[in-house]
Amino acid sequence: MIGIVVVSHSRALAEAAVALAEQMVPQESRPQLAVAAGAADGSFGTDASAVAAAIEQVDSPDGVLVLLDLGSAVMSAEMATEFLDPAMAEHVRLSGAPLVEGLVVALVTASTGATLDKVESEARNALQAKGKAVG
Amino acid sequence: MAAISTEQAGAWLADYAQVIGENAAMLTDLDRQTGDADHGSNMDRGMKAVAALDVSSFDSPGALLKKAGMTLVSNVGGASGPLYGTFFLRFAGALDDGPDDASGLLGALRAGLEGIEQRGKAERGDKTMIDALAPAVEAFETQSGAGTSAALTAAAKAAARGRDEATDLIARKGRASYLGERSKGKQDPGATSMTLLLESAARTLGSA
Structure with missing residues (x-):
C-alpha cells in the first residue's frame, strides 16, 4: 500500500483535512499518512526538511503520494525530494490534486491497495464529482 | 581554501541579518501591496535563526553557508525559504569546490542564481528576485578581472538597477x-x- 503525505501552510488545515478524509476509511485499512504543515513556531509556512521527514516516515516500496495546498508548498516539496535518498525519491510523486477533495479520494483509493499511478490519477480527477454535483 | 573565509561568510550573514531586521517592516509593506504581507517578517525570522549560528564551529565557509541555507528552509515559512535556502545551498557547494579568487565567488553566485531559477521555475523579466540577482552576476563577471571588491560593488549596483527596472514589469x-x-x-x-543581500556581500566580502 502506498504512503500519503499532506503538505500545508497550516497545521490546523492539514489536520482537519486528514480527519475529514479518515472518516471514509476504517482505521485498520488506512494507508500510512504523515503531515508536514506550518512553520516551526506555529505560523503559516512549509518546511522542506519537515516534508522530507514525513516522506521518510511513510515510505513504502509501493510509493508515496504527496498532496499539497498552494504556492510555496510545491517548492518545499520539490526541494524535499532532493534531500531524500535518490532511490526513495524515485517513487515519490507530487500531486496536482486539490488538497481536500484529492486527499479524500487518495485515501479511499490507496486503502484498496491501488498502485501509485492509479491513486494519483484518481486524486487528480477528484474535483469532477463536485463539478457535476453543482451542475 | 575557498574564495572567502569562514569568518567573512559569517560577517556577511551577520550583516544581512541586521539589514533584514532594519528593513523588515519595509519589505513586509512592499509584500502587502502585491502579495501576502509576510516577506519582511519571514526573512527576519529566518535570518535571526541564521545569526544565532556559531560561526567558529564550522570548518569551511561552505559548511557555514549550507547550514544557513537549511536554517532558512526550516524557519522562513514562505516561498523565500526554499528560494534563499536553495541559493545558499548551491552557493556553498560551488564555493568550497571552486578556486580561491574572484572566479570562485563568481561560480558560487552563478550556482546560486541557477538554483533559484530552477526552484522557482522563473526567469528574468518575471518580476522576481532573479531580476536583481541575474544582472548582478553579469556585472560581477564583467568586473571580476578588477578583483573581488570591485566586482562585488558592481554587482550590488547592478542588483539595485535590476530591482528598480523590475518595478515597471x-x-x-x-x-x-x-x-x-x-x-x-x-x-x-x-x-x-x-x-540587500548583494549590498551586504559588497560590504563584507570585498577584501577577499
Missing part, C-alpha cells in the same frame, strides 16, 4: 501574478531583499 510568478496588470509600478519585495 508585470509579475508572472508567485502571489503577485494574481494581480496581473495591477502589479505594474509596484516594487518587488524579493528583488528588494536580494539587492
Whole structure:
C-alpha cells in the first residue's frame, strides 16, 4: 500500500483535512499518512526538511503520494525530494490534486491497495464529482 | 581554501541579518501591496535563526553557508525559504569546490542564481528576485578581472538597477501574478531583499 503525505501552510488545515478524509476509511485499512504543515513556531509556512521527514516516515516500496495546498508548498516539496535518498525519491510523486477533495479520494483509493499511478490519477480527477454535483 | 573565509561568510550573514531586521517592516509593506504581507517578517525570522549560528564551529565557509541555507528552509515559512535556502545551498557547494579568487565567488553566485531559477521555475523579466540577482552576476563577471571588491560593488549596483527596472514589469510568478496588470509600478519585495543581500556581500566580502 502506498504512503500519503499532506503538505500545508497550516497545521490546523492539514489536520482537519486528514480527519475529514479518515472518516471514509476504517482505521485498520488506512494507508500510512504523515503531515508536514506550518512553520516551526506555529505560523503559516512549509518546511522542506519537515516534508522530507514525513516522506521518510511513510515510505513504502509501493510509493508515496504527496498532496499539497498552494504556492510555496510545491517548492518545499520539490526541494524535499532532493534531500531524500535518490532511490526513495524515485517513487515519490507530487500531486496536482486539490488538497481536500484529492486527499479524500487518495485515501479511499490507496486503502484498496491501488498502485501509485492509479491513486494519483484518481486524486487528480477528484474535483469532477463536485463539478457535476453543482451542475 | 575557498574564495572567502569562514569568518567573512559569517560577517556577511551577520550583516544581512541586521539589514533584514532594519528593513523588515519595509519589505513586509512592499509584500502587502502585491502579495501576502509576510516577506519582511519571514526573512527576519529566518535570518535571526541564521545569526544565532556559531560561526567558529564550522570548518569551511561552505559548511557555514549550507547550514544557513537549511536554517532558512526550516524557519522562513514562505516561498523565500526554499528560494534563499536553495541559493545558499548551491552557493556553498560551488564555493568550497571552486578556486580561491574572484572566479570562485563568481561560480558560487552563478550556482546560486541557477538554483533559484530552477526552484522557482522563473526567469528574468518575471518580476522576481532573479531580476536583481541575474544582472548582478553579469556585472560581477564583467568586473571580476578588477578583483573581488570591485566586482562585488558592481554587482550590488547592478542588483539595485535590476530591482528598480523590475518595478515597471508585470509579475508572472508567485502571489503577485494574481494581480496581473495591477502589479505594474509596484516594487518587488524579493528583488528588494536580494539587492540587500548583494549590498551586504559588497560590504563584507570585498577584501577577499
